[in-house]
Amino acid sequence: MKDPADDTPSRRGARVRRRRILALTTYSLVLVLATVVATLAIERGGIDRPPGKPPEAATTARESPTAVQTSLTFGAQDAELETVTVPAGTANSALISFDLKINRSPVASPQAALVSARIDCSSDGRQVQMSASGKVSTNVLLARGGEISGQALAPPTDEEMTCSLRASAPFINAPSDGVDSLPVSVSLDLGATDRDRHLALHRLDDATLVEPGAELTVLSLQVDDPRSLDSINSTVRLTSCTVVGGSRDAGENKCQPSMTGTESSTVGIRVIARWLDEDGAIESTSTYWDEILAIDHDTHHVPWNLRLQGMASKVPDNATAVVLVVQVDSLAGTPVVVHADGTDAVISTLP
Structure with missing residues (x-):
């Protein structure tokens, strides 16, 4: 049975205030979640034009292999970051995809680096003429980091090939706080050979x-x-x-x-x-x-x-x-x- 003392103006006001606080808190959480979802959507896929959104049947490629953690020294030219082997007797051209993530560096002052990457392949000590080298480049703010991706195409081969992801950071000197290299994560993947x-x-x-x-x-x-x-x-x-x-x-x-x-x-x-x-x-x-x-x-x-x-x-x-x-x-x-x-x-x- 309801106690009449619970229905005084002061208690009714307290209940109303609690309901308002609860409603405002719930509304704020919804706004925060909506903002996070929208931000992730923009960061992951750019801004899609409504008429041409990707169809559900078309999906991004299979996940890349486990990333290798390494570093790219300031001033480096064509440093080898990772390799993949193309088996002998591969009758089709070899598709080699890569992802190079430049992780954030702990620098106090704004500083940027031009980072470029490409693939080259060799067989029995000889360079292979690539159909496409996957050459890419971008500017990266050291404190923010960034990433680049690409793909190369190597010709069919009767012999085993070793393909290397090579990266450069040519136009940068070590900043005053002692950082002299970029921490990077590298994934290199040989596509299906059939x-x-x-x-x-x-x-x-x-x-x-x-x-x-x-x-x-x-x-x-x-x-x-x-x-x-x-x-x-x-x-x-x-x-x-x-x-x-x-x-x-x-x-x-x-x-x-x-x-x-x-x-x-x-x-x-x-x-x-x-x-x-x-x-x-x-x-x-x-x-x-x-x-x-x-x-x-x-x-x-x-x-x-x-x-x-x-x-x-x-x-x-x-x-x-x-x-x-x-x-x-x-x-x-x-x-x-x-x-x-x-x-x-x-x-x-x-x-």
Whole structure:
């Protein structure tokens, strides 16, 4: 039975205050959780444009092998960080993927490093001519860290090959607090050897400037049996015109002083499939991937990387061939440069 003393104005007010406090606490927790989820989504996948979100059937590649912890000395050139062996008698081209995470360094003052990486292979003491070396680079604030990923393609081999991930940090001196190397985590993975590997055709001969509002097709490949599609591994090397330097391959810098500024380059990257009918005409078009990323003043160089599987599930019933296209859109901010050197895509098909 309810005690009348419990229903005095002061006790009713206390109960109301408790309910309000509980409601506010619950609301605050919901906001915090929503913020965390949104932040993780942006950090892991960029900002997706609604029309082209990745389909559920297309997933990222299998997990990388256990990372090796090592270091990259300031000033290093082509330091070997990790190796993987390609077995003798590998009849198909070998796909080698890597992830290089630059961990945070305990430095008191702001300092940045240019970090680059590539793959080279050798057999019986001789260098192997690579189909694609996986060359990538980025700027990293030491106190923040960063990461780069890529893939290389080595030719078929009758002999065993040793493939090395090599990294450089050329333009940096040891800071005054005594740090003289970058702590790094390295994963190097040899893809399945029973896949046919196809290197996409380059549509660029040199670094190419893309101004806001323009779009550029950078890679393409026609696959005559679309139902054999397995995966795509692609890298697009991008440089923002936040500064002039580094916006070239072999020729002159493509960014001009009049273009530069502190505003980030906002870039969209799409992987598009143009499905062909038996007459070779485009029957329909679909999007495998659609992502927006920003290249800020500090980072300046970004090697965008994608590993996508499950591609056959998206093939229309009446498609007899497909042209896969990687496209870059300059959306806002400062112009962006797409490098021909290091931009590539490997499309894998089932035999």
